[in-house]
Amino acid sequence: MHIPPTFSNPVSIFSHQQMDQGQEPPPQPPPPLQQQLLPPLNPPYLFTPSLPYSSSSSLHQHPPLEPQLLPDIDWVSLLSGQSSLSSGLSEINNGPMTMMETSSSSSAMAENINRDEDQEKGNNKMIRKSSSRMKKATRPRFAFQTRSVDDILDDGYRWRKYGQKAVKNSIYPRSYYRCTHHTCSVKKQVQRLSKDTSIVVTTYEGTHNHPCEKLMETLTPLLKQMQFLARF
DNA sequence: CGGTTTTGACCCGCGC
DNA sequence: GCGCGGGTCAAAACCG
Numbered sequence: 296m297h298i299p300p301t302f303s304n305p306v307s308i309f310s311h312q313q314m315d316q317g318q319e320p321p322p323q324p325p326p327p328l329q330q331q332l333l334p335p336l337n338p339p340y341l342f343t344p345s346l347p348y349s350s351s352s353s354l355h356q357h358p359p360l361e362p363q364l365l366p367d368i369d370w371v372s373l374l375s376g377q378s379s380l381s382s383g384l385s386e387i388n389n390g391p392m393t394m395m396e397t398s399s400s401s402s403a404m405a406e407n408i409n410r411d412e413d414q415e416k417g418n419n420k421m422i423r424k425s426s427s428r429m430k431k432a433t434r435p436r437f438a439f440q441t442r443s444v445d446d447i448l449d450d451g452y453r454w455r456k457y458g459q460k461a462v463k464n465s466i467y468p469r470s471y472y473r474c475t476h477h478t479c480s481v482k483k484q485v486q487r488l489s490k491d492t493s494i495v496v497t498t499y500e501g502t503h504n505h506p507c508e509k510l511m512e513t514l515t516p517l518l519k520q521m522q523f524l525a526r527f
Numbered sequence: 528c529g530g531t532t533t534t535g536a537c538c539c540g541c542g543c
Numbered sequence: 544g545c546g547c548g549g550g551t552c553a554a555a556a557c558c559g
Contacts, residue, residue: 455530455531455532456531456532456533457532457550457551457552457553458533458534458550458551458552459532459533459534460548460549460550460551461548462548462549463547463548463549469549469550471550471551475530475531484550
């Protein structure tokens with residue numbers, strides 16, 4: 296029996312540049328929750344306040360919101376990136392991102408192409424393979440550390456593992472996951488630090504284009520109840 | 528039986 | 544050009 300890991304105990308959040316260079320991130324104190332909603336200091340890697348990281352943490356650590364505020368929140372559109380609030384956030388992420396996508400071959404575009412190609416049955420395997428390995432472009436990507444006995448954190452999304460690699464200078468392998476949602480191309484990497492084996496480094500790449508099912512399951516009855524109470 | 532995990536092979540970028 | 548390391552593919556195995 297152990298305590299299931301959550302995002303309420305992140306050790307630190309850092310840009311992926313540090314991970315790409317194979318360096319372990321410098322130790323940082325746990326960031327305040329507000330800080331998690333800010334972009335990291337060093338571009339071009341952008342912090343993606345894509346749910347549920349920030350929201351689940353908020354749910355665990357923040358006191359409940361005032362009931363009268365809740366009826367104005369459209370959780371569905373918020374979680375799917377449609378609301379004014381999330382568009383404000385996405386403005387932070389998408390502005391520079393657009394420039395990066397135009398300045399290099401966008402991996403998001405490349406993946407769309409590849410997905411289209413995947414659907415074409417008679418395609419030459421090698422052609423598809425080579426096109427799927429187009430030059431990597433920058434996507435919204437960030438990593439953070441979590442102290443946990445489990446490598447897999449329950450973030451509310453469903454993931455399918457598609458690879459595992461041994462990491463140089465580390466006794467622990469790195470695992471590669473892809474979001475199982477058919478329209479979503481978000482990936483994540485999970486790796487345990489060899490320096491501090493209690494810390495798991497999770498790297499997210501991309502932004503979910505669909506709501507978090509688990510979070511919605513949890514929030515919907517709560518929201519309804521609060522909306523009911525708010526009428527009095 | 529369908530979805531997920533495992534794992535060896537393959538591809539690509541980069542440094543020398 | 545070559546070797547290395549990282550990322551992905553895909554067939555087989557596994558599992559509920």
